[in-house]
Amino acid sequence: MVYISNAQDASKLVVAMVESARGGGTLAAKRGEADDDAAVVVLDLWRQPKIPAPFVWPRADVALPSSPTRELDVPVVDLAAALRDAAGMRRAVAQVAAACASHGFFQVSGHGVPPSLARAALDGAAGFFRLPLAAKQRARRAPGTVTGYTAAHADRFVSNLPWKETLSFGHRHANAAGNNNSSVADYFSSTLGDSFKHLGEVYQEYCEAMEEVTKTIMAVLGESLGVGGGGGYYREFFEDSSSIMRCNYYPPCPEPERTLGTGPHCDPSALTVLLQDGDVDGLQVLVGGAWRPVRPEPGAFVVNIGDTFMALTNGRYKSCLHRAVVHREQERRSLAFFLCPREDRVVRPPAGAGERRLYPDFTWADLMRFTQRHYRADTRTLDAFARWLRPPACSGAATAAGPPTATQAATV
Numbered sequence: 001m002v003y004i005s006n007a008q009d010a011s012k013l014v015v016a017m018v019e020s021a022r023g024g025g026t027l028a029a030k031r032g033e034a035d036d037d038a039a040v041v042v043l044d045l046w047r048q049p050k051i052p053a054p055f056v057w058p059r060a061d062v063a064l065p066s067s068p069t070r071e072l073d074v075p076v077v078d079l080a081a082a083l084r085d086a087a088g089m090r091r092a093v094a095q096v097a098a099a100c101a102s103h104g105f106f107q108v109s110g111h112g113v114p115p116s117l118a119r120a121a122l123d124g125a126a127g128f129f130r131l132p133l134a135a136k137q138r139a140r141r142a143p144g145t146v147t148g149y150t151a152a153h154a155d156r157f158v159s160n161l162p163w164k165e166t167l168s169f170g171h172r173h174a175n176a177a178g179n180n181n182s183s184v185a186d187y188f189s190s191t192l193g194d195s196f197k198h199l200g201e202v203y204q205e206y207c208e209a210m211e212e213v214t215k216t217i218m219a220v221l222g223e224s225l226g227v228g229g230g231g232g233y234y235r236e237f238f239e240d241s242s243s244i245m246r247c248n249y250y251p252p253c254p255e256p257e258r259t260l261g262t263g264p265h266c267d268p269s270a271l272t273v274l275l276q277d278g279d280v281d282g283l284q285v286l287v288g289g290a291w292r293p294v295r296p297e298p299g300a301f302v303v304n305i306g307d308t309f310m311a312l313t314n315g316r317y318k319s320c321l322h323r324a325v326v327h328r329e330q331e332r333r334s335l336a337f338f339l340c341p342r343e344d345r346v347v348r349p350p351a352g353a354g355e356r357r358l359y360p361d362f363t364w365a366d367l368m369r370f371t372q373r374h375y376r377a378d379t380r381t382l383d384a385f386a387r388w389l390r391p392p393a394c395s396g397a398a399t400a401a402g403p404p405t406a407t408q409a410a411t412v
């Protein structure tokens with residue numbers, strides 16, 4: 001199913017949301033100034049007695065059994081121990097190998113991220129989402145890109161809207177000369193204004209810390225797949241990564257059983273490193289036909305394998321379906337760091353002895369373009385993307401939708 005709408009539809013939807021908020025009769029105060037009024041309207045949207053129709057998800061998506069008591073067994077991998085000695089690495093390798101061959105979720109402790117930095121990043125997100133709509137809209141997501149602020153993705157989709165607000169920005173690996181060191185800080189001051197410089201610096205530092213964490217994780221994953229020698233195929237592959245950082249805010253919801261904070265999906269990225277604020281749970285993984293909650297260890301990050309890494313392992317490590325539910329009374333925040341390769345790197349598993357390739361070569365730029373312009377990331381993104389890249393020879397219509405062959409021929 002394709003949900004991408006054009007800008008006109010999107011603005012109609014925002015108008016509809018505004019109308020819905022007004023019609024609901026909960027608009028407490030009408031202020032004279034348009035910007036302030038808009039802020040009240042969105043706050044009121046989250047406070048409707050019933051959720052507006054575009055937020056209602058199909059029963060099939062929300063009705064599968066959710067077993068709040070059957071938490072998913074998500075091992076805690078001690079990264080400090082893995083770096084310290086061979087025994088620590090062996091244990092980490094065994095833990096990730098087991099988790100990634102089944103559901104692709106594990107946690108990491110001993111990661112070296114100062115708790116004060118994690119706190120500052122979470123508090124910064126809380127402060128940002130409390131701003132009036134007009135202030136947040138200064139960072140509004142541009143069509144076709146993955147970065148910026150969105151409320152419910154209402155600028156892109158017209159149905160199955162997620163009950164959340166998000167702020168996303170890119171993080172590029174600093175090159176050897178130290179350039180690009182302030183890409184996140186610059187993004188904050190240039191879009192939101194100079195008063196957000198400090199918050200930008202917090203996220204700059206947080207993204208750099210995430211990059212370090214993912215390097216260690218890649219070393220462990222490489223070892224576990226037998227390609228650890230000489231720095232490791234995967235560690236090197238992500239040396240010049242180009243990642244996406246996303247702050248999620250899930251407001252309390254009057255009908256949590258009819259909607260979702262983030263719908264069922266597999267992350268298109270390579271790895272996701274997730275930090276949840278406090279002990280409000282919400283992340284669930286579909287394992288054995290039931291949605292199983294992931295209850296994070298305090299101080300640990302939850303990591304999951306995304307489609308790009310699944311392709312890099314030729315399907316050995318799984319990118320698993322997950323979602324985020326919302327609650328009637330509690331709000332929830334999470335920070336997701338999506339590790340992605342440099343845009344033009346060719347995603348291809350290391351040469352394996354005669355293994356049949358499950359996915360064609362592709363670049364992250366192609367997969368991004370697919371998820372941002374042609375397809376809404378869902379339960380089958382990677383398969384749909386592979387078909388889009390290599391449509392069956394007999395399907396003329398599909399060929400027209402596919403990307404130019406030049407991108408497929410790109411070399412590392």
Ligand SMILES: C=C1C[C@]23C[C@H]1CC[C@H]2[C@]1(C)CCC[C@@](C)(C(=O)O)[C@H]1[C@@H]3C(=O)O
Nearest residue numbers: 146162262263265267268269338368371377
């Ligand atoms: C390439 C991307 C698509 C999404 C943002 C990045 C990484 C994760 C993807 C996403 C979070 C998966 C769930 C659905 C989505 C639409 C969302 O609810 O936010 C996804 C992102 C997106 O296209 O914005």
Ligand SMILES: O=C(O)CCC(=O)C(=O)O
Nearest residue numbers: 248262282283324334336
């Ligand atoms: O907020 C969460 O717990 C998960 C969000 C998620 O899966 C995502 O942003 O890709």
Ligand SMILES: [Fe+2]
Nearest residue numbers: 266267272322
């Ligand atoms: Fe996700």
